[in-house]
Amino acid sequence: MDLNGKKIPYGTSGCRDLAENIELVIKEIAMFTTYLSFIEKQAMGIMITASHNPIQDNGVKIIGPNGEMLDEENSSKLNLFINDPEERARMDEMFSVGVFDPPSHSQIFIGGDNRPSTYNLIRLCIEGIQSVSLTDDFYTVYMDVPTPALHYYVYANNNDRDNHVSLKKMFGPDYYTQYLASVYIDSIRFFNKMPKRNYENVIAFDAAYGVGEISPNIIRKLRNILSIVQLNEQCAGVLNEKCGADYVKTYKKFPICCQDTSNHLKYVSFDGDADRIVYYFKKPNGGLGLVDGDKICALFAKFITEISLTVGLIIDCKVVQTAYANGASMDYFKNTLKVKHSLVKTGIRHLQDESKTAHVGIFFEANGHGSVYFSYEIMDLITKKYTHAMKAENRNLKSSQIIHLYNFMKMVNPVIGCAFSDMVCVEYCLQYFGWSIQEWHQIYNDKPNCLLKATGIDRTQFTTNDNETMLDEPKELQLFIQQLCDKQQGVRAFVRPSGTENLVRIFAEANTPEIAEEVGNKIKEEILKNYAS
Incomplete structure (x- = not known):
């Protein structure tokens, strides 16, 4: 590797770059993951995807034995192995001993999205595994699979180890989505006697031309309770190009596949690997009403706390x-719902870790990536109450609520943010409240904000505090940002280095869009002026 x-x-979310650059490190990543699987004596995952990035990019995410992102300690070791010549030489010497006979239950699940470059990266990944593993059946490949599905397969395999062979045969690109659809169909029957009020069960769906496209079989299964219109089938498109959750969230524009579909009331976009989701609707003035990860989080929190x-x-x-x-979402959680609230570093791994400090942790990034954590103690308690409620001849309000x-809880992805899981959970909550998407949108009024990137920057110059709301370095830049914010009421801004790309991200929030953009652009100018490579 040179x-x-x-x-x-x-x-925290793996590595992403141009596909040809990922080719330079994929074998080493595969060797490292194989070695970890030997040590853990459990299955691990290698997901080849660049999520919402352009089609020419690609990337790799390692899935740990618990089905979550690779832990911080091993992420740091892998980072050194890839980028530090001395560490790489030491690890290469260890691997040069020869191939190993994998311990029982050790295996690698390889997943890939639908980028053209993914197929060659999977080939190189297999070469890396074969250079360490003695057996050819040590790995299983799943093509065109959503990232959350591969996370779930690793989790399910390691939590049902006696049945892992039959599970491997059962898994496939649609297996997890089929499972969630079945749970949703079974659950929705409890709404038969409830008035729908303003709930609308038609979704105009954009999969960003990625692996989250819902199969015709699942659409047929759901059609009597949830009608899904596949927008990507109505016009040609390119993966993540002017479509998908990140595009809608960043630009607040309708995807290219939605331009002529103004009759739909409710829109949903996934990102390219189907771990992010946003909802949106067309306003009377033709603009886009965005319902992002913050409001999905608010909907779930309201549902759980009220019940x-x-x-x-x-x-x-x-x-x-x-x-x-x-x-505005932070104010809603603290002052309206009155639930505990924490801010953590960007990266789903950090949110998950913090969510586990409570019985129930609802964790979401604003971009639409998130889920809900239920502790084993609470899962057991809810399950016991559910079993009792189902046996009751005459269900009262309390027993009906515990069933909901x-x-x-059964529809939530237990290990990672999953767009399809979040979608059926959202639809369940909206039907429970009898809400239209507009009513959901109005639970609080968003403060305008501005998201910018500064490229051509060495991101290692920038370090932040624990929750990334302030820069530790450069101190002069943090002082500049603070002075900008202090000039006007209601302004909040911060800068942080990207976790996957060599650039700096800028966020500015204010009482008006104009002020937010002005503050964001001034910070960007300051960075390019004083910190460009």
Whole structure:
């Protein structure tokens, strides 16, 4: 492996770059993951995707034995292995001993999205595994699979180890989505006697031309309770190009596949690998009304806290967000719902870790990546109450409510943010409240914000505090940002280095869009003026 002085950092969400650059490190990443699987004596995953990035990019995410992102300690070791010549030489010497006979239950699940470059990267990944593993059946490849599905396969395999061979045969690109659809169909029957009020069960769906496209079989299964219109089938498009959750969230524009579909009331976009989701609708003036990860988080928090209060469940519930969360959402959680609230570093791994400090942790990034954590203690309690409620001849309000909470818990992805899981959970909550998307949108009014990038910057110059709301270095830049914010009421801004790309991200929030953009642009100018490479 010769990077010619280039560094390809492995961050909290893996590494991403041009596909040809990922080719330089994929074998080493595969060897490292194989070695870890030997040590852990459990399955691990290698997901080849660049998520919402352009089609010419690609990337790699390692999935740990628990089905979550690779832990921080091993991420740091892998980063050194890829980018530090001395560490690489030491690891190469260890691997040069020869191939190993894998321990029982050790295996690698390889997943890939639908980028043209993914196929060659999977080939190189297999070469890396074969250079370490003695057996050819040590790995299983899943093509065109959503990232959350591969996370779930690793989790399910390691939690049902006696049945892991039959599970491997059962898994496939649609297996997890089929499972969630079945749970949703089974759960929705409990709404038969409830008035729908303003709930609308038609979705105009954009999969960003990625692996989250819902199969015709699943659409047929759902059609009597949830009608899904596949927008990507109505016009040609390119993966993540003017479409998908990131495009809608960043530019607040309708995807290219939605231009002639003004009759739909409710739109949903996934990103290219189907771990992010946003909802949106067309305003009377033709503009886009965005319902992002913050409001998905708010909907779930309202659902869980209201039911818990009704049935008398004493639950330690916490909402976990990042500094990118809209300030109005933070006010809603603290002052309206009155739930515990934490801000953590960007990266789903940090949100998940913090969510586990409560019985129930609702964790979401504003970009639409998130899920809900239920502790084993609470899952057991809810399951026991559900079993009792289902046996009751005449169900009262409390027993009906606990059934709804149990159904929601079963639809949640237990290990990672999953767009399809979040979508069926959202639809369940909206039907529970009888809300239209507009009513959901109005639970609080978003503060305007501005998101910018500064490229051509050495991101290692920038370090932040624990929750990334302030820069530790450069101190002069933090002082500049603080002075800008202090000039006008309601202004909030921060700068942070990207976790996967060599650039700096800028966020500015204010009472008007104009002020937010002005503050964001001034910070960007300051960075380019004084910190460009």
